[in-house]
Amino acid sequence: MTEASASTPSAPTSTPTPLGTGGSAPADRRQYILTLACEDRPGIVYAVASFLIQHGCNILQSEQFDDHDGTDPGIFFMRVKFTALDPVETLDRLRNGFLSVADSFQMQWRLVDASTRCRTLVLVSKFGHCLNDLLFRHRIGALGIDIPAVVSNHREFEDLVQSHGIPFIHIPVTRDTKPEAEKQLLEIVDREKIDLVVLARYMQVLSPELCQALSGKAINIHHSFLPSFKGARPYQQAHARGVKIIGATAHYVTSDLDEGPIIEQDVQRVTHATSAEQMAAAGRDVECQVLSRAVTWHAENKVMINGTKTVVFS
Ligand SMILES: Nc1nc2c(c(=O)[nH]1)N[C@@H](CN(C=O)c1ccc(C(=O)N[C@@H](CCC(=O)O)C(=O)O)cc1)CN2
Numbered sequence: 384m385t386e387a388s389a390s391t392p393s394a395p396t397s398t399p400t401p402l403g404t405g406g407s408a409p410a411d412r413r414q415y416i417l418t419l420a421c422e423d424r425p426g427i428v429y430a431v432a433s434f435l436i437q438h439g440c441n442i443l444q445s446e447q448f449d450d451h452d453g454t455d456p457g458i459f460f461m462r463v464k465f466t467a468l469d470p471v472e473t474l475d476r477l478r479n480g481f482l483s484v485a486d487s488f489q490m491q492w493r494l495v496d497a498s499t500r501c502r503t504l505v506l507v508s509k510f511g512h513c514l515n516d517l518l519f520r521h522r523i524g525a526l527g528i529d530i531p532a533v534v535s536n537h538r539e540f541e542d543l544v545q546s547h548g549i550p551f552i553h554i555p556v557t558r559d560t561k562p563e564a565e566k567q568l569l570e571i572v573d574r575e576k577i578d579l580v581v582l583a584r585y586m587q588v589l590s591p592e593l594c595q596a597l598s599g600k601a602i603n604i605h606h607s608f609l610p611s612f613k614g615a616r617p618y619q620q621a622h623a624r625g626v627k628i629i630g631a632t633a634h635y636v637t638s639d640l641d642e643g644p645i646i647e648q649d650v651q652r653v654t655h656a657t658s659a660e661q662m663a664a665a666g667r668d669v670e671c672q673v674l675s676r677a678v679t680w681h682a683e684n685k686v687m688i689n690g691t692k693t694v695v696f697s
Pocket residue numbers: 582585586587588589590591594603604605606613614615636637638639640641642643
């Protein structure tokens with residue numbers, strides 16, 4: 384969206400340049416993403432747009448959502464992707480400049496450089512299809528993330544991970560060693576400056592303390608269409624129930640097992656003749672697709688937590 388200049392010309396003096404062909408934006412123009420949430424009231428969009436204009440910024444994408452479900456005033460969510468036309472407008476300068484706007488609306492907000500890659504730690508146990516899918520998408524550059532390491536409580540995928548040139552860290556977990564195992568996990572998160580932890584079929588229940596430490600930055604892929612069939616064996620439960628549709632759910636991890644805010648879901652038809660094993664086989668592809676979409680959207684700052692739910696911008 385380019386602001387029409389105040390002085391609109393009276394008569395065309397020469398052949399007008401078709402829209403969008405007037406030369407490309409300088410490639411080095413940094414792009415930023417602002418996400419915010421606050422109590423809804425008039426003037427929020429005006430205040431954000433005025434801030435961006437004052438700092439010589441150009442909005443590339445803008446989306447908002449007013450959640451009036453049960454609260455009045457509601458909660459206002461917004462995501463703006465913009466470019467700074469003046470290189471003097473650095474991330475720190477924009478963040479400092481936005482403080483007064485944020486304070487005036489008591490916003491929860493994040494302002495990030497759109498080119499920053501999400502440092503992602505992947506956890507896996509004995510089922511490797513989601514890990515393999517993430518590693519391949521990462522290798523071909525289809526995921527805007529970096530994977531500094533993969534952690535597992537088993538060694539099944541050590542060779543696979545190392546074949547991608549990524550460190551594999553084995554942390555066995557038993558009932559007695561779980562606190563130490565989780566301490567090691569948090570040390571890796573801190574040491575590697577991890578932005579996101581992905582549970583790619585990691586079959587250990589994280590403690591409330593670890594969930595708190597990873598609040599809003601740990602995504603799990605659950606192999607059912609939640610809220611149906613929580614727990615470790617959803618395909619067996621689904622088969623026993625005689626469902627005609629199976630699915631997968633990517634959600635943020637909370638201490639309430641399989642109850643975290645849902646980011647993405649998808650389904651696949653099955654029949655009376657589909658065995659539990661065949662359901663698991665059909666479900667693998669759905670799990671991979673759902674998880675990679677959820678990770679991509681999180682990495683692009685398109686997901687905002689709204690209580691027990693999420694807002695996912697396009
Ligand atoms: N605090 C949370 N931890 C985990 C969650 C979560 O939502 N909150 N999701 C799970 C993944 N998961 C289902 O998607 C799941 C994994 C494991 C179990 C379970 O009962 N595990 C047993 C051990 C099972 C085994 O060793 O095979 C256990 O931990 O006692 C249930 C659901 C990941 N963690």
